Amino acid sequence: MSTVLKLLAKRAAQLLVLTGVSLLAACAGGPKYSTRDGPDVVQNGQYRAANLRPYTVRGDTYRPYVPDVGDTLTGTASWYGHESGSLTATGERFDPNALSAAHKTWPLPSVIEVTNLDNGRTLRLRLNDRGPFVDGRLIDLSKGAAQALGVHQVGTARVRIKFLGPAELGARPIYAATPRPADSDRQRYRVQIGAFSERANAERVSQSLSARVDERRGLYVVSLGPFDGAQKAELYRQQVLAAGYFDAILTRDE
Numbered sequence: 701m702s703t704v705l706k707l708l709a710k711r712a713a714q715l716l717v718l719t720g721v722s723l724l725a726a727c728a729g730g731p732k733y734s735t736r737d738g739p740d741v742v743q744n745g746q747y748r749a750a751n752l753r754p755y756t757v758r759g760d761t762y763r764p765y766v767p768d769v770g771d772t773l774t775g776t777a778s779w780y781g782h783e784s785g786s787l788t789a790t791g792e793r794f795d796p797n798a799l800s801a802a803h804k805t806w807p808l809p810s811v812i813e814v815t816n817l818d819n820g821r822t823l824r825l826r827l828n829d830r831g832p833f834v835d836g837r838l839i840d841l842s843k844g845a846a847q848a849l850g851v852h853q854v855g856t857a858r859v860r861i862k863f864l865g866p867a868e869l870g871a872r873p874i875y876a877a878t879p880r881p882a883d884s885d886r887q888r889y890r891v892q893i894g895a896f897s898e899r900a901n902a903e904r905v906s907q908s909l910s911a912r913v914d915e916r917r918g919l920y921v922v923s924l925g926p927f928d929g930a931q932k933a934e935l936y937r938q939q940v941l942a943a944g945y946f947d948a949i950l951t952r953d954e
Contacts, residue, residue, distance in 0.1 A: 738824025745866030775838025777859040779846030788829040798873035802829035802840040809867040848876040888953040889933035890925035926953035
């Protein structure tokens with residue numbers, strides 16, 4: 701084990717003792733899934749009025765709306781799969797292995813693009829259900845989508861979702877294809893631990909993780925690497941997360 705990993709493991713162990721919280725660290729991997737293999741957008745498609753009516757869950761009222769094509773939202777994604785066989789909000793049978801998702805207010809059914817901001821994976825999928833009705837959550841992924849995006853093992857991830865347009869009613873489920881080699885496998889990455897306005901704060905974090913400090917645009921950026929490929933870089937990022945630095949992200953080494 702490298703010196704950096706030993707230091708990270710030591711830091712993680714200290715954090716677990718102090719908090720008593722078990723942190724899940726898993727390598728999510730790097731290959732991207734093609735966004736062109738997902739569901740098709742229905743040109744000039746219309747949404748049923750029933751799917752745009754306000755509804756109330758646990759005392760909170762939600763008002764669905766149709767965003768402009770290309771509109772994006774950023775937030776936290778979780779996943780669900782135990783409701784296998786139950787009906788979605790569109791009346792379809794929920795298949796946890798298919799590529800689908802739930803959102804509280806975007807219209808149903810729709811085609812959206814989801815990008816995992818933690819590892820760069822992007823997936824095009826079908827939005828066909830409502831949820832998640834949990835504070836701070838933007839979208840619920842099916843188990844199949846979560847696996848494809850590298851969210852299944854870690855539980856949640858920071859994502860960006862993009863609205864592409866209406867989906868076909870009653871379309872057949874689409875499943876994840878075998879990932880194809882992507883540029884991310886040959887790209888070099890850094891793990892950016894944080895960016896600080898004060899150099900002293902950056903140096904403190906750097907010393908605890910044996911990381912480097914670079915000055916960029918008036919900020920002091922602490923990072924590890926570079927590493928060959930997103931998968932190797934993600935291994936180190938998960939160790940950094942386990943050490944308590946929850947803002948760590950992967951960045952391309954230019």
